[in-house]
Amino acid sequence: MSWLTDHGWLAWIGIALALGAFEAASVDFVFLMLAGGALAGAIASAAGLSFEWQVIIAVVVAALLLVIVRPVIKKRFMVADGATRIGWAGHVGRSALVTQTVTALGGRVKLAGETWSARLAPGSPECLPGQTVRVVAIEGATAIVTAVAGPADVPHQAGEQE
Known part of the structure; x- marks a missing residue:
């Protein structure tokens, strides 16, 4: 367990990578925003903050990304259903x-x-x-x-x- 407390940032990076893989399958930009939150948790861990603060920062960053960034990205990259057919x-x-x-x-x-x-x-x-x-x-x-x-x-x- 001491390895995890010393290398918590690595666990957060692993979570971010897993969420990135889910994003590649869904392409809805939700998991990408959650991965951004996990990366913020990794930064908080590397900065030496406690696990509770890491989770709080990860959740807040993910929520902000979902509310602010995701709509902009979705509007820019997603095509309305039926608008373009190939x-x-x-x-x-x-x-x-x-x-x-x-x-x-x-x-x-x-x-x-x-x-x-x-x-x-x-x-x-x-x-x-x-x-x-x-x-x-x-x-x-x-x-x-x-x-x-x-x-x-x-x-x-x-x-x-x-």
Whole structure:
């Protein structure tokens, strides 16, 4: 037990490292703030303060970090749920350009600079080359689309591609 009283700062560092590992798994900045409190406890221990004061300092610092620093960091680094989607889900809602007539059975569109297989959503009219469509879903490697501009409003010529 005398080792712990002589090297309490090392125990606090171990607690901070464990909390840091939990933070890496949760990425919610709670355990990071608690780790900051543990580091403050380590400093208090290295300064020779009693265990009670080490705990008080660790708790106060962790609470201050949770109340003051965490909201700022969370606002800066976290993205609101659903605001940014990556992968195939990020294409839902985007516009695409028809490169080969799209029917209920198939077709091709230019989506985010890539050529995708496409199929019409149920109840959508046939889409001709050059027409702009909106992606409503992705099924496998096929974009499910609906028309957003009629053939008279086509912004590109039939043979043109983005």
